[in-house]
Every structure is written in structure tokens, then in C-alpha cells.
Amino acid sequence: MPKNRQIVLDSRPQGEASAANFKLLTTDTPALADGQVLVRHHYLSLDPYMRGRMNEGKSYAQPQPLGQVMIGGTVGEVAESRNPKYAAGDKVVGMGGWQEYSVVDGNQPGALRKVSTSQVPLSHYLGAVGMPGVTAWYGLVKIIEPKAGQTVVVSAASGAVGSAVGVLAKKRGARAVGVAGGAEKCRYVTEELGFDACIDYKQHKDAQSLSQALKEACPGGVDGYFENVGGIVLDAVLLRANSFARIAMCGMISGYDGKPIPMQYPQLILTNRMRIEGFIVSEHMEVWPEALAELGQLVGSGELKPRESVAQGLESAPEAFMGLLRGRNFGKQLVKLV
Template sequence: MGPHTATGLVPERYRRMVLASRPVDKPDTTHFRLEEVGMPGVAAGQVLVRNRYLSIDPYMVGRMYTTQSYAAAQALGETMVGETAGHVIASQHPDFQIGDAVVGALGWQEYGVSDGTNLRRVDEQRAPLSAYLGMLGMTGVTAWYGINRICRPVEGDTVLVSAAAGAVGGVAVQLAKAKGCKVIGIAGGEQKCHYVTRVLGANACIDYRPLASKEALTEEIFKHAVDGVDAFFDNVNGWVLDAAFPAMSLGGRIALCGMIGRYGNRSMQLLSHHFLLLSRLTAQGFIVWDHVGEWGRAVDELSDLMDGGLLRSEETRAFGIEAAPHACLGLLAGKNVGKQLVQFY
């Protein structure tokens, strides 16, 4: 029998997912291993959290490799890193009570112990718990930062967003729309494009999958942005970024948010980056964790937009920790619409 808490009996064992081996080429589910481990004790200054949701993010794929990145590679045999949302079920910490809804980085596991570092209480009255991993969490703040601090669009600007039906891209589309911009999305498939225009409110969406070349994508962008693109929020990099360079207007801004088009150790040559000079473009990469000082403001603004009905988010949920590897790898195949989560219970 495990320890008792105000919310019931805690099991003696729980499940976690570890990285079993590193991919050489493409990652697959055999690189993960599900393990059962004993429930840890809760020492003074610690809390025990039962995780309800796990955020699935593209960076997790990047960390399976040892190639150069802004973050350390995932350690072999250790619990996969990841953000979680759940409830405190035992507490020896003065700032957390049993029942508190919390978001933290407890990893791919059903329960986790924290000393309170980077654990934040969230308000389930204001938004459902899962939203704090999506539009009101790291995902939303990433879109907020890229749009407000790098793209800086003003009313009437034309804004292009790649992976527009995804978690970050979907928020970026809506933030640009809320500023009175003309928004063009890029997404894989007719259904996703339908979602980007009809649900998220973009003016147009380009399905890139049937396009045979980067030139064809450039042409499609120009069809919707005859005077060029003033700001590009890029989640993909590679040929999608390359196709956008010629379509940028003079003085255009590019937020280099992600490079999911390069994951899986794919390297790509950019052939059109001379437009950076020709069109006097500014392209700036950013990592949301470098700007934690802006999180409070970003979440306040995102919450206000949500309250005003100007921000919504689709979720794609997988169920049970055993489904996490498949959900994670599914990001590379574009299986998700909106925020990809794993729900544990």
C-alpha cells in the first residue's frame, strides 16, 4: 500500500517513458521504453503531482539526437523531458496545497516529485487545465513573442505563417488576425487548410503537400500576397523558408521559430537567402525560454484574447503514456491539428 493523501491512496508504482536508444536516421517507437518504477517519497519542501496531461512538442524529437542544439540531448535511460499539467496530491511544500492545479516540467511520467522550482499554479476556473500547456502556456507564449517582438505586424500588413494548423502556428495566425492583418497560412492538406481559414480565420491557406517545388510554393504565396509578405512566422525552415524569401516585401521581418522541416537529421540547402540583402529583410531566431520575463504579460494578453473569443485552440489527444512515442513521432508526419497532448487519465 502506498502513502495516503487527502485525495486518496497513491499507488506504489507508476509508469514512465525513457529514451532507450538514439536514432541514427529516422526516429521510431523502438527508441523508447516504457518502465514501471516505485513511487518516490515526498520529503520536506517537495510536492507529489499526479500528471493529467503531457505536452508533446517537436523539440523532443530534436533531443533524441546528439546533434548541436540549444538544449542538451535527452539522456539515455532517463525519463523523457516534457511539460506536464496535473494536480498536487501530496505536499510538504509551504506554497502548494493538495488539489492545486499545476504546470511543470515533470516529464513523460504519470507522477512526479517537485521541489517547486518551475512549478506554477494555474487557475482552472479561467481555462481548462490542458490550455495551460497550449495557448496559455509555452506554445502560446512562443507565438506571442514571435509575432509581437519580431514580426511586429501593423493593421493591413500581410503575415505568412507556416505549420499554420499546428499549436504555435494556430496561435500566431489568430494573433496576427486580431491585429487586423491579412493572414496567409501554409499547412499540409485540404482539411488542415479548411481549419486554418474557417476556424482560425486566416484569409487564405496554401496546401504545400501537392506542390512539386519551392518555386511553386513561392508562386502560390504571391497569388495571395501580390504586394509581398510583410512578416513571416516560420515554424518549418528548409524549403518552406527558402520559398518565402523571394515573396517578402522590402524591409520584411521573419521570425525563425522552428525547423521541423529539418528534424530527423535532414540537412537542406537554402538557395534564396540572397533576398535577405536584396529586400533588406530581418530574420531573427528566438527561443521562448530566453524571454521568461515576458511570460506574465504574454499570458495576460493571450487570456484576454481568449476571454474575448479571439483565441481558440484545437487539441489532438492521445490516451495513456504508452501512446506518447507515437504521438510525438506523429508531429513529423503532421498527424496533429492544434496542440498535441497525451492524456493520462
């Protein structure tokens, strides 16, 4: 059996997370038992939710246990199978974690999903046609519920989730406005993804300034906001929200390290009769088939052109994850393992 390199959580962050919180180990892959499958991972997905798992405190999920392989989505190929449902060479999506190989019980429902790479490249099953895409779909379709002509704003607009939010909103006849960090990301958002406008938050030092930019980008106000970042972007959007605006709370990456960032104007929820709803997509498995079908079609047709930042080799995962938390990635952050 091949050697397996793994990254485990070695310590919990005190304030800011760092690459030193992780440790690289080399182990043997165990011999397969009946029903098991050995998967060789081609790509590991890095996602903001992982930052929450590094903490001990109360969150929606159990904390990542110290000394165990970090949780994470993976795509790869079956290397060896003792399960009749899987054959060597099958392409599969799973939650293999931060390691090069995983041993999976092929009979556990949902543990592995076979995918086809004829229309969609394998890596996109970790992005636009995977968990981030379905996250975008759920928040937009089930919480924001945009009507044609309404305006939807999304933060981290060039990211795996944000890019899909905008394209899905445009398909529904809404105006899509992104918020992203830097001119290059904004150019991708408007020119390649087809958003109507994109605001570079790095040009704005506070919520008032950002709110003024939103006023120009959203002449009819904001009807829906897909929240990936929190902090001053949330405050700025609240200042531009229309009556009955909806906010889908998906991530608040700006507050993941250290102190929580207050919401400055909660009274606007009342005066605008807004609805704010937090969600995690793994609690809404019922929408996955419908969402994946639409997302696969959008990627296949080229209407949604996902960007990827690809780090090379398992050992690069901790630094690539730090980059993701600080917005240094451009599009979906992956680690290539083969």
C-alpha cells in the same frame, strides 16, 4: 505511494527518429521529503523541440540523457504536498516529463505554476496559454512586429504555435496567411481561426509552385514570416518577401530528421534587406506574463479556438510523437494520462 509509469530515451536516432528509441518503465514514486510536492499529471505535452533533444550534437539545449525520463511539459493536480504553498487538488503546470507522476521541489522558483481552470481548460496551459502560445507571441510581437495592413505568413498554421500567430497578427490589423497540410487543416485555419487565407502545401511539390500560391494569397507580398518548418516553405516565402521583411525562426521541423535542408536563395536576405532571427522562448521569460495575459483573454473570449489531438495513455506517447513529427496531428498534440 502509487506506481509511476515513465518513458525514457533508450537510444539515439540514426537518421529518422522512431518509437523504438523510447522505453516504458514502471517504478515506485518515492516518499516525499520536506518541501516536496507529488503531482499527478493529467496531460503531457508533445512538442517538436523534443526531436532536437534526442540527438547528441550541438544544439541550443543539452541533449536528453539516455536512460532518463524524457523532458516534457505537463499539467496536473497536486496529489500530496509537504510544502505549505501547495495543497492537494491544486492545478499546476510544470516540466514533469513523460511520466504519470513527478516529485517536485515546491520551493524552486518556476518549477510549478498554479493555474485556474475557470476560464481556460487545463490542457490549454500546455498550448495556446502556455509555452507554444508564448512562443507565437514572442516571435510575432518582438521579431516580426507587424504593422496594420502588413502581411504575415505562418507555417504549420493549424498547430499550437501557428494558430496563435495568426490570431495575434489579425488582432494587430495584419493580413494573416497560413500554410498547412491538407484541406481540413486549411479549413480550420480560415473558418475557425479567421486567417485571411491558407495554402495547402501538400498541393505543391516544389518552392516555385508554393511561391506562386503565395503570390495569390499575398497580393501585397510578405512582410513577416513565422517559420515553423523550414525546407521549401522557407524558400517559397523568401521569393515573395518584401523589402525589410522579418523572419522569426522558431522551428525547422522538416530538417529534424537526417540531412539539413539548404536555404536556396540567401542572397534575397540582402536584396530585400531582411532580418532573420532565431529564438527560443525559454530565454525570454520577461515577456511571459504579458503574453499569457493576452493569450488567456483570447482563449477566454473564444477568439482563439485551439484544436487538440489527444492520445490516450502514457504508452501512446512515442507513436503520438512520431505522428507530430510527420504532421499527422491536428492542433496541439497531447497525451492524456488520467
